[in-house]
Amino acid sequence: MKPPPFDYHAPRDLAEALAVLAGVGERGKVLAGGQSLIPLLNMRLAVPEHLVDINRLAELDTLSVASDGVTVGALARHSRVERSTQAAAVQPLLRKALRLVAHPVIRNRGTIVGSLVHADPAAEMPAALTLLGGSVRLARDGGEVRDVPAADFFTGPLESALRPGELAVSAFFPALPPRSGTAFHELARRHGDFALAGVAAAVTLDESGATTSAKVACIGVGSTPVVLDVTGAEPDEVAHAVRGAIEPDADIHASARYRSHLAGVLATRAIDEANGEARRALDHTGR
Amino acid sequence: MHSITLVVNGVVREATVPARTLLSDCLRHHLGLTGTHVGCEHGVCGCCTVLLDGEPVRSCLTLAVTADGHEITTVEGLAGPDGEMSPVQRGFNECHGLQCGFCTPGFLCTATALLRDNPDPTDEEIVEGVAGNLCRCTGYQNILKAVRRAGELIREEA
Ligand SMILES: Cc1cc2nc3c(=O)[nH]c(=O)nc-3n(C[C@H](O)[C@H](O)[C@H](O)COP(=O)(O)OP(=O)(O)OC[C@H]3O[C@@H](n4cnc5c(N)ncnc54)[C@H](O)[C@@H]3O)c2cc1C
Ligand code: FES
Ligand code: FES
Numbered sequence: 001m002k003p004p005p006f007d008y009h010a011p012r013d014l015a016e017a018l019a020v021l022a023g024v025g026e027r028g029k030v031l032a033g034g035q036s037l038i039p040l041l042n043m044r045l046a047v048p049e050h051l052v053d054i055n056r057l058a059e060l061d062t063l064s065v066a067s068d069g070v071t072v073g074a075l076a077r078h079s080r081v082e083r084s085t086q087a088a089a090v091q092p093l094l095r096k097a098l099r100l101v102a103h104p105v106i107r108n109r110g111t112i113v114g115s116l117v118h119a120d121p122a123a124e125m126p127a128a129l130t131l132l133g134g135s136v137r138l139a140r141d142g143g144e145v146r147d148v149p150a151a152d153f154f155t156g157p158l159e160s161a162l163r164p165g166e167l168a169v170s171a172f173f174p175a176l177p178p179r180s181g182t183a184f185h186e187l188a189r190r191h192g193d194f195a196l197a198g199v200a201a202a203v204t205l206d207e208s209g210a211t212t213s214a215k216v217a218c219i220g221v222g223s224t225p226v227v228l229d230v231t232g233a234e235p236d237e238v239a240h241a242v243r244g245a246i247e248p249d250a251d252i253h254a255s256a257r258y259r260s261h262l263a264g265v266l267a268t269r270a271i272d273e274a275n276g277e278a279r280r281a282l283d284h285t286g287r
Numbered sequence: 288m289h290s291i292t293l294v295v296n297g298v299v300r301e302a303t304v305p306a307r308t309l310l311s312d313c314l315r316h317h318l319g320l321t322g323t324h325v326g327c328e329h330g331v332c333g334c335c336t337v338l339l340d341g342e343p344v345r346s347c348l349t350l351a352v353t354a355d356g357h358e359i360t361t362v363e364g365l366a367g368p369d370g371e372m373s374p375v376q377r378g379f380n381e382c383h384g385l386q387c388g389f390c391t392p393g394f395l396c397t398a399t400a401l402l403r404d405n406p407d408p409t410d411e412e413i414v415e416g417v418a419g420n421l422c423r424c425t426g427y428q429n430i431l432k433a434v435r436r437a438g439e440l441i442r443e444e445a
Contacts, residue, residue, distance in 0.1 A: 008289065008306030008352055031353070038348040039329035041307075051306070055353050079342075103419025105397060106330060108342045109349065191418045 003041035022141035026164035032114035069174040078107035093182035131217035154224040181277025201270035221248040239264030291355040296364025313351035333420030336393040362392035378437030386424035
């Protein structure tokens with residue numbers, strides 16, 4: 001299998017990359033880690049006329065951790081962010097989600113921002129970003145920059161709000177309030193494969209231990225991550241609420257009924273684990 | 288056509304390739320290094336794994352032009368200067384960690400980086416580390432033994 005021919009651009013800095021992207025418009029595609037795009041090229045499912053390789057843009061190879069959240073540049077590879085203890089301390093869900101993305105060797109090349117723009121309905125990073133209420137920063141030639149909230153960024157299966165000529169330069173994963181816990185549970189046929197279904201959860205408690213927020217984001221069961229507020233729901237009601245909110249498709253890997261059942265089970269487990277983590281945080285900080 | 292320079296197994300190599308040439312094909316066809324095997328060409332089997340600046344990557348999911356200016360280690364570069372086998376290669380030899388050998392270059396490169404970063408991995412870490420490499424012959428047990436043994440050799444010789 002060989003990729004179809006294309007014109008290759010290897011800009012040296014961000015300004016040059018944006019100028020090239022403006023020139024090629026919808027005939028061009030950005031090449032980041034290539035872990036999703038190159039399979040598509042090899043199988044001739046994507047036939048871009050121009051490929052703009054951003055791997056030389058050292059200025060996008062950034063990871064900045066502040067108390068309010070983690071910002072990853074477009075060249076921050078999965079493995080780098082997964083290893084960062086500072087990032088895991090501010091936003092533990094990042095590492096939990098990253099460990100479920102493919103295999104370590106794929107994560108050495110793949111980028112978080114690439115995962116977000118690729119917008120696979122079964123991918124983990126879009127669910128983490130949506131659950132946390134994060135955003136993606138898009139830039140275009142001429143200096144125009146816009147921050148798109150996750151809720152508006154994922155528009156369909158493999159579709160995002162990125163417009164032709166734009167480059168996603170970074171993504172922001174906000175921290176959660178104190179006394180919060182997170183979890184990510186999924187089931188895949190084989191270790192490292194895309195999940196049949198998966199659920200990320202985030203729970204926040206108040207100082208008395210009452211739940212102020214409990215949310216889940218489900219993957220593999222809709223065209224984009226399905227986020228659901230389950231604050232106040234009893235454990236057995238969580239599964240029911242999730243199954244009522246999703247309309248999974250059937251494919252050769254699993255029937256719609258099985259996916260629906262699975263999402264409910266995973267949601268119950270994820271909420272339970274996130275809740276446990278939030279309780280430990282509460283005990284740790286003292287009441 | 289693009290002229291690229293790669294440092295492959297410590298040797299500066301030049302190649303002139305179309306932009307769409309995969310690193311795996313560049314190594315095999317342009318540089319004659321056929322030790323890197325090609326199975327699925329979509330990232331699933333792992334037999335094309337090479338080290339790019341020391342980190343294991345899928346050469347079938349990397350364009351040769353992207354690797355321009357970087358260092359590559361292939362299975363041909365794992366042995367010592369006089370051809371003595373590396374600890375990982377000896378582990379596979381001793382523990383019968385291969386049958387047909389098709390998957391072996393990928394396992395060797397993956398395990399080399401794994402044990403460099405963590406010479407005393409738990410069984411779980413070994414399984415996680417090589418889970419992205421498929422083998423149709425061995426049933427994996429001897430591969431896991433081989434990686435464990437290679438870790439012992441590295442620790443003994445450190
Ligand atoms: C065997 C295998 C298993 C996998 N399993 C999983 C899994 O379980 N879960 C999962 O989430 N993913 C999985 N993946 C996909 C992997 O995580 C990809 O690395 C990731 O989805 C895309 O990141 P990338 O940097 O490689 O992007 P690329 O492949 O380079 O690009 C992907 C898409 O995003 C666009 N793009 C990338 N970066 C930008 C940018 N900065 N601005 C604008 N557009 C951009 C590209 O044009 C392209 O359309 C798997 C891949 C393989 C090969
Ligand atoms: S040939 Fe590269 S992973 Fe299979
Ligand atoms: S030894 Fe034959 S595929 Fe692994």
